[in-house]
Amino acid sequence: MKPSRLLPPLFALLKFVSGYVLASRAYELHRDEYLYLDYGQQLAWGYLELPPLTALQSWLTLALGGSWFWVKFWPGLWGSLTVLLLGRLVLKLGGKGWAVALASIGYMVAAYARLNFLFQPNSFEVLAFTAGSYALVRHFQTGRPRYLYALGVVLGLSLLNKYTTFFYGAAVLAGLLLTPQRRLLASRHLWGAAGLVLLLWLPNLLWQVAHGVPFRHHMALLHDTQLVHVSVADFWQDQLLMCLPVVWVWVPGLLALLFYGPFRPYRAVGWLYVAGLLLLTVLHGKSYYSLGYYPVLLSFGALWLEQWLEKRRRRNVLRPALLALPVLIMLPLLPFLFTLYPPAAMRMLGPQYRGLGVLRWEDGVDHVLPQDFADMLGWQELADKVWQAYQALPAATRAHTLIKCDNYGQAGAINYYNRHRRMPRAHSFNGSYLFWFPVRPVQPFHYLLLVEDDQPSGVAAHSRSLRQVGEVLNPFARERGTAIFVVAAPDSVLMSRIYREHRVALSRWEGAAP
Template sequence: MLPKRLLPLLLALLKFASGYLLASRAYELHRDEYLYLNYGRHLAWGYLEVPPLTALQSWLTMALGGHWFWVKLWPILWGSVTVYLVVRLAQRVGGNWFAGALAGIGYIVSAYARLNFLFQPNSFEVLAFTGAVYALVRHLQTSQPGYLYALGMMLGLGALNKYTTFFFVGALLAALLLTPQRRLLLAPHWWGAAALALLLWLPNMLWQLTHGVPFLHHMALLKESQLVHVSAADFWKDQLLMCFPAVWIWVPGLLALLLYQPFGKYRAVGFLYLAGLLILTVLDGKSYYALGYYPMLLAFGAVWLEQQLVRFRWAAVVRPLLLAAPVLVILPMLPFLFTLYPPAHMQRIGPQYQSLGILRWEDGQNHPLPQDYADMVGWQELADKTWQAYQNLPDSTRQFTLIKCDNYGQAGAINYYNRHRPLPAAHSFNGSYLFWFPPRPVQPFRHLMLIGEGNPSELTPHFRTFQKVGEITNPYARELGTTIYLGTDPSTALLDRVYQEHHAALAEWQGPE
């Protein structure tokens, strides 16, 4: 029998290794990853999309050279630590080796397989929520105040990572008020933990206040462009699908937390899930916003199943079947959880999965690759062609070049792949790039390179010469057809318009100056 502390480490190591080994290098980074990596060049206490914790990881990644391995280290590491906590939580509430293994495997084969591969704030969000629940459970077991401060620390770091942490905090307060654990809210150490969380988040809160609270504008844009398409029915359907391989673990976990007498002291954890998903339903939250609420259910569900099997005659046969079942269920879907196969192979096997909607993009049409896979190809081509166009400029005027992109993915990819080349930074009016747009120079720009937004009929009169110098041709890329236009000697009127549009776009986020 494995020592109790060894099982969580082994499953965490399995999670870590699988994140790297099941990834084809035929894919590049995802468009969102390029944006977050650019944070590392512009350290601040806040950004238009998320709080600053991701930026610190970006800075460290770029300091280490920015290689693919270091980019992926963070989500894979956070996912591995989450697995460790899930298994330890199962052990802490009475589970033995079977419960720990079942909970850990349930996590590894669920939606977290993809989540913990992309360099985004979501992986740390799940870790922060899981760590907060672990600390809460340990406090309920031991009454040690240190666990309350650990809870406060996880919530504070969570708020520095993603603003959805405040939904979790609201759900936690509601859960405690609905159970006898409401007495915690009167404990001095609870308020100390709350003060610690607030202190950790304070720099970002001040940044929000001094920048016109752009979080509110961000939420309004999400509501108009994305969340408006989210229905309550689809949200709850996705809750079953995201963790479907482990549905017979987390559903019993939820029911046991609400109804199983031995778990009575942890009932607030069950209400935390219900309150959290109710808040997300009311606010039209995206389905994956709820992923941080499932690891705790996996731990309790695995323990409940283990305890029920003690009285079952065929337990010795059922245990290995239950451990194997989540893995067997997910095997057919493995190519869509991990970037396992290159695009050409994915196109060949895609028709087998078309009925599941996996190949349907936001435009409602089916494509050769899933949309997020198509968001991982074509970027190196764009960056190299941008560099080549820059190299073809005259030496005497090359330095007076403005590179302006239609979206943050284009700008981020150009900056990432050209990070070791003497290329001016690419800019955009999209997202946090609004803050990084260069001030108008004393020496006027001689060249304007437009990525994905060149309009010859409108722009040609504003340049001495204006021509297309490149285009993304990768047939699998979502950015297929994105053009690179180069204009020489832009007119003063055009540059005036560029900076007026920048000023207006920035004012939408933080108000007029």
């Protein structure tokens, strides 16, 4: 076996291990991770935010104990497999060890370092898009139909992971139409692959139809609350920043795919990137939606640079220097790629990076910490204080308690950290928790534990008492100031209002009239 064949699995292993080694335990799980972990307790063919693939990972995570290691295992695994594919693609295209190393290092020092740390569907999305492009290249290279069917399986699984796969699928179609590979549109194997996509996605499609296509409301809500803040200038600035340490690799990779003669058979992959990015620009997609389009460019860019270096006199000097360059460029950005430094240290570093936009949140405003970092703080504190408030209730009536939160992060964190304690599950009217809200019991609730940002209105007049018993005090947490209220003996008027609000909120997602 050639030594270069060992490099892809070695870099994949390095990628996996680094995700654990470079993570500060000063941070907890991310807001979204708590929601996705709760999917594992409510298995279904769909959720308001996502298709079901994340839920399967959550179920396995909880079955294995639900520890921090297993939560982070999945994004680390998907990132490692992406690195493996990049290295193998270089070798399949005739590249050598240097190009494998450059493509692999380039991936590990770009935005994927942070992406592959969070238990979200994005890591699998990047893997799926990379695998899809890999399958296309291999089909163009060999003509074997099995790669088209592999593409179909990949896109089918990707649709069970995240609906942004539709954008990638449209970009694939555009790439084919803009190149001689358009002849594939007449291939029965391509349509067979399309049938595989539909077959794999069908259970989730049926779930969407059965629930009034909540995807429509999700997209409208996303547009009104988040995507409206995404400007074209910010989107393209972020494209440079996200892969800044290797911009000199992926840009030549793109240009080589579009204009370099030896890469002409794979030109559709270059147009795939162009079409995908233009589509995201027009639709005001979030910047990171594009991350699945870059890895394959790293492979082609590294391969082109390797061939270019073959003709240079100082190639023995340039090769190690160029391998070190991505790492050297990455070092100043290290605090924002990995959770290396605790919040207090990050606050001191923040002003130096304000102009890069790394401190800008979804509201379009700069804050002390990056939004992802602030979303990884305060959750254990909240869960413990809710547990203490629950334990302080009279034992005889404690079980008849409804825990209601403002958002899914609060509900998910309370459920996660209290998963081994005997207490009711926390609920919310936010996201998929709308589906999991308990049926109104015959025996009235004796207590409500409300987790809210502000003093709850219209509650005191319909209960025996209302008092605040706790608050998130972590100064760096996005949830700072979130308070815990105990409502004693809520009357039927208050409970009827709560359940009516639940029906109205759910109807918006399911497309029914309130």
